[in-house]
Amino acid sequence: MTEARTTEPGAPRPLLRASGLRKAFGAVQACDGVELEIAPGELRAVIGPNGAGKTTLISLLAGELKPDAGQIVFDGADITALAAPARAQAGLARSYQITSLFPRFTALENALLAVQARAGHAFRFWRPAAGDPALIEPARAALARVGLEARAEVPVAALAHGEQRQLEIALALATRPRLLLLDEPTAGMSREETQAMVALLSGLKREVTIVLIEHDMDAVFALADSITVLVYGRPIATDRPEAIRKDAEVRAAYLGEEDGGDDRPARQEAP
């Protein structure tokens, strides 16, 4: 294989298209000419060894990093020059590989902060935010979506790791995104927690377009409509999961040490 799939004529306009994205940190070329097209409704998994540039790619798409070169088009509009808040307002939301919450607040308050961040300007000086149904109800809904409704009043610091990971997703969902960029949602999770997360994500699938970075191959093959393999900042293959599974080049680069049904990827360091 593998030339990257291009949109066939008559196919719907991609929700997101990145072209020629490059980002270097000193001598490290973390993102080296990434081409990416995400169709509306699709769940795209992005896999690759450690240091392949997956998190960098998410940060570039979310606007937290500025690319050295390249263009990002979201729903037909060039968003390359937009900063992170403006991209969030446009409908992009990301989650973090390393949990990034508001530790002094409860789960519900975290979701509430996310709802109000998206709700537009916060030059509201008088009405108590905590009693505002316009904030509380969507916040509760976001918690319910990830199965945390019973833990709403618990401070983040008292949540289990798996619950914090769920809340991580809830914050992104609370902004009602059209494109969800998930950076290893199962990072550090137990087997059971991972299964619960996969169930959660398959429920979200179709409702929202998702780019999913994931190391857990069972999760990837259970969820993905298509898979992009990233190595040294470059996408070496994009295809259906079955094809990726068979692809010799991918196996060599990434799934190489797989044996006896163990789908965990080989962890290798970038140069």
Added chain:
Amino acid sequence: MQRSDLAALIGLLAFALFPALAWAGGLLWAVDLASRMLIYGLAALALNLILGYGGLVSFGHAAFVGAGAYVVGILSFHSFMGGGFLGLPGSGSGFLVFPLAMLVSGLLALAIGALSLKTSGLYFIMITLAFAQMIYYLFISLPDYGGEDGLSLWARSDFGPLDIGNDVVFFYLCLGLVLAFTLLKRRLVGARFGWTLMGLRDNPRRMQALGTAGFRYQLAAFTLSGAVAGLAGALLANQTEFVSPSFLSWHLSGELLVIVILGGIGTLYGPLAGAVAFLLLEFLLREVTEHWQLFLGPILILVVLYARRGLWGLVEGRRRD
């Protein structure tokens, strides 16, 4: 009602009755000290809005206090000596100079904040300090307004029927303004604006990713904080009937930080408790020894070590935030 609100109400009651108690005890001079506590408390409340809720360590709040004080001083000077300042005729009217002090300090904070908020952490501390020092040297270099020696106020500001030349009336003016700002701040930090500030304090990166462009909210808070510090400056000028560059010096900026930390950073009423404790300590130690600052230091260190949320943290008991 929360324990914290109850304690604040008791404090308010104590202050409201203080002049009567002082009069009964033959300590009427203490009313002046109490006014000073309220004024420092107001400045500390203003600082706490950005320090406690915004997580922004401003080491230059004296600039706003001092600017407010100088507005009162300079306009009072011209109202008695004639002439004007930047085309503005002099005035001794409190209804004019107090809002003007807030406006000038607020605009100054807007300008300083717009530049300083591009940085964060240690840089923010240094750049706010640097701007305040610039203002300090600017006023030292104005011989018309006393240069290093400062400027005496000819009379306290004129509030029509409210004669603030009377220490007790002045005290109640201070108390009223402190009460008003405390209530305003209480609403503010509970509203979306306050939540946004706290979110930006705790996790600015996530707030941006969720869609909040943080700068404008922090700048608004910084500006409001500066304006209220300017109001405290206007009161301070009236209380001392004197305006000097020391109101602009980094000592005062530092004292305000100490007061907020002593009272309880990020608490609603802590800065007031901090101001009361700080000025009381200063007053008492000064009676005992001229090296009072030598003793103040260790006491502060003890409070910071043993009461991590300051004095108000002790009042509130264990709480989450």
